[in-house]
Amino acid sequence: MTDIAEEPMNSIERVLTSLKLKEPDRVPVWPLMDYLPINYYDISAKEIVFDPIKSQKAYEWIYHRLGGFDIAMAGGIMNLLYLNPFPDCYSSFFFDWKLPGRNNPDNIPAQLVHTSGLLKEDGYDRLIDEGFFRLMSFKNASLMDMMKLLKVGKKVAKNMKRWWNYYKVPTFSDGGITAPFDLLSFFRGLTNFMKDIYKQPEKIMEASEFMVDGLIAMAKYGASITGGKTILIGSARASGDFISEKHFDKLYWPYLKKLVEGLMKDGYIIQLHFDTNWTPRLHYFLELPKGTIYLHLDESTDIFKAKEVLGDHMCIQGNLKPALFSFGTPHMIEKQTKEIIEKCAEGGGLIVGSELPDDAKLENVKAMIDTCKKHGVYK
Amino acid sequence: MEEITIDSKPESIKERNEALGRILWGKNGSKFSMRRFAMAAMKKLLHKKKEDKK
Numbered sequence: 001m002t003d004i005a006e007e008p009m010n011s012i013e014r015v016l017t018s019l020k021l022k023e024p025d026r027v028p029v030w031p032l033m034d035y036l037p038i039n040y041y042d043i044s045a046k047e048i049v050f051d052p053i054k055s056q057k058a059y060e061w062i063y064h065r066l067g068g069f070d071i072a073m074a075g076g077i078m079n080l081l082y083l084n085p086f087p088d089c090y091s092s093f094f095f096d097w098k099l100p101g102r103n104n105p106d107n108i109p110a111q112l113v114h115t116s117g118l119l120k121e122d123g124y125d126r127l128i129d130e131g132f133f134r135l136m137s138f139k140n141a142s143l144m145d146m147m148k149l150l151k152v153g154k155k156v157a158k159n160m161k162r163w164w165n166y167y168k169v170p171t172f173s174d175g176g177i178t179a180p181f182d183l184l185s186f187f188r189g190l191t192n193f194m195k196d197i198y199k200q201p202e203k204i205m206e207a208s209e210f211m212v213d214g215l216i217a218m219a220k221y222g223a224s225i226t227g228g229k230t231i232l233i234g235s236a237r238a239s240g241d242f243i244s245e246k247h248f249d250k251l252y253w254p255y256l257k258k259l260v261e262g263l264m265k266d267g268y269i270i271q272l273h274f275d276t277n278w279t280p281r282l283h284y285f286l287e288l289p290k291g292t293i294y295l296h297l298d299e300s301t302d303i304f305k306a307k308e309v310l311g312d313h314m315c316i317q318g319n320l321k322p323a324l325f326s327f328g329t330p331h332m333i334e335k336q337t338k339e340i341i342e343k344c345a346e347g348g349g350l351i352v353g354s355e356l357p358d359d360a361k362l363e364n365v366k367a368m369i370d371t372c373k374k375h376g377v378y379k
Numbered sequence: 380m381e382e383i384t385i386d387s388k389p390e391s392i393k394e395r396n397e398a399l400g401r402i403l404w405g406k407n408g409s410k411f412s413m414r415r416f417a418m419a420a421m422k423k424l425l426h427k428k429k430e431d432k433k
Contacts, residue, residue, distance in 0.1 A: 128405065130405040131401065131408050132403060136420070143424055146416070149413075213402075214399060217399045
């Protein structure tokens, strides 16, 4: 077990200073982990999801083992994610999620069997008239799961408080929602939805407009259960990898902007968790208000371009390639981390991190953390 | 160091629950409450069981 070395700022101060585009004592570092503890601690994937007390212990053990880092995961949060009864792409009430210890073996993390066509081609009007409830099912989640939501939420809230108050480390996904465009694509199925973009774009726009207020309310409801302050908005299917700028501009951006503005108005910290390649769309993010907002990119988006375009406007995270943590070496991780720090840290507004594979090697994760502590110090 | 606040503002629970009602039950949907949601889910489940028996 490694002791946590004292530093000039605690993690809350460090992260919030970066969000405000100022220079903290050093670059914050976030090893985003889901099931990583199952390979290093006596805990199963089932317990990570369904046992908030044990999963909190496992996440704390990893925190100490790695010598401390700047953003943490509250034990039990994945229970709220997969058993969320509101329309979200992670909800087992709407999608065919195989959960560990239920319809997956105890130590196999959750997997989505992608279904297509929950929403039919002519279903957009009905969605507006009748809502998402009619699409809800109890095939993979039960009424009891729904009833337990608030009880589990209280346990997760306790874990969250422990990170914020005892460790002085923020948690960053207290409430979570999916962008309207992405959510509709999950309900229609990706192939069907891509056809709708050409065949009935006005229906996508009407449904997205209808969904904005409800999604804001869902995010707030989620954060109220855990008592959290941060909201994650997830998106992947409107990037340059998927649609043209013309479609992005018309079918996606106006509704994402409303979503972000609606939540920022109420003072939440927003994490835009945007996977896939957003490099050609980065200039749009300049339209979002400055403030407590954070663009979490994966390795597909060019982090150096993101710094150039958004460096004065919002905090960014460039993901180190996740596969490096499983198959690379500490030296490789150190080299890439240093490059990101050298090119993107100036002036603040940078968090270094990666969404870790479950079989990431701890020495590689530690190399990223230690490099930020050693080479990410602001003068 | 500049003080950084992170407290979210108090919100209108009524407005939030009306918006939740709309996304669940449509543009004219009833206001959300967990009790109403659970009752509706129970009805849906019973209806499904009846359908399956047929």
